[in-house]
Amino acid sequence: MTRRFLPALALAAGLAAAPAFAFDVGAMTDAERAAFREEVRAYLLENPEIIMEAVAVLERRQAAEQVANDAALVSTNHDAIFNDGYSYIGGNPEGDVTFVEFVDYKCGYCRKAFPELAQLIEQDGNIRIIYKEFPILGEESLLASRFAVSAKLIAGDDAYGRLHDAMMTMRGTMTTASLSGLAGDLGLDGEAIVAGMSDPQVDAIIGMNHELAGRLQISGTPTFVMRDQLLRGYVPLDGMVQIVAELRAAQ
Known part of the structure; x- marks a missing residue:
């Protein structure tokens, strides 16, 4: 050479x-x-x-x-992510670590992450969770999200939280009838929630979530926002535990 x-x-x-x-x-x-x-x-x-x-x-x-x-x-986009005034806030509302999840009820990986995220929230006790309805997998996804948002507007956060959990584990096709029946099983007025889906505020909220996702360059679910980080895709429980520890160590 x-x-x-x-x-x-x-x-x-x-x-x-x-x-x-x-x-x-x-x-x-x-x-x-x-x-x-x-x-x-x-x-x-x-x-x-x-x-x-x-x-x-x-x-x-x-x-x-x-x-x-x-x-x-x-x-x-900090305020739109963490303090939009309309998204459900669960877990410990005063928690020192906040997870924001962009979620679709028909997303297989959202469903896979759901029990592990629930376990993390329960065993940790100091995590705040915010759900952003982000239906991207077709009409069934959109129907489910509209039903969930309507439930929150009509019956409040507790109703939304219980319905969200039930919908994440629901089997079969999601229709207005099946979702109404699921709500009824939870002691909620399914017919009123179905009727509330026509409220323009329902579509406005979902539309704002889509606009926010676009600004954040989010195209899939689940996507999590934690402090100043975006985590795209499923993470197993031990990975989430490690993330929480790292966030706390960086405070």
Whole structure:
């Protein structure tokens, strides 16, 4: 390998080489450029671990950029996320750690996370949970969210909380009839809740949640907001416990 090609080869391999030699790609002849390419190819084939090192560096850089971007988005939309005045607040309303969940009742991973999140809230005792109705999986999802929002507007937070839990474990198709029956099983007036779904405020609330999700670059469920972080996707119980510990340690 010639000394002329070393600096560019180091850069191509993702190495932090000092600029010891002058190097001008534009000044290379076609033959030199072809030779250079062969040098790079041969070096990478002999040392493929360098590619993985470069990928790891890129992934760390992208992750750091995503964290910074998420923090800026959360800061800009702080009140809409944590204090919108219409979303359900459960767990310990005075808790020192707040989880905001964008949820869809037909989302398999939301359902998978539900019992583990409930266990975390119960065993910890100092977690505040806020639910954002975010139906994205079709008409059945939208119907379920409209029913849940109507229940909150008509019957209050306690009714919404119990209905939310029941809907997250409900089997079968969600229709106005099946949801009304589920509400009745909980001692709620299912017919009144169905009638309340036509209230323009119901669609307005869901619409505001969708707008907020757009601003936060949220496209899937479940997505959690914790302090200045966005967590996209399902996290098992032990992972959530670790997150809570890290948030408290950073206070």
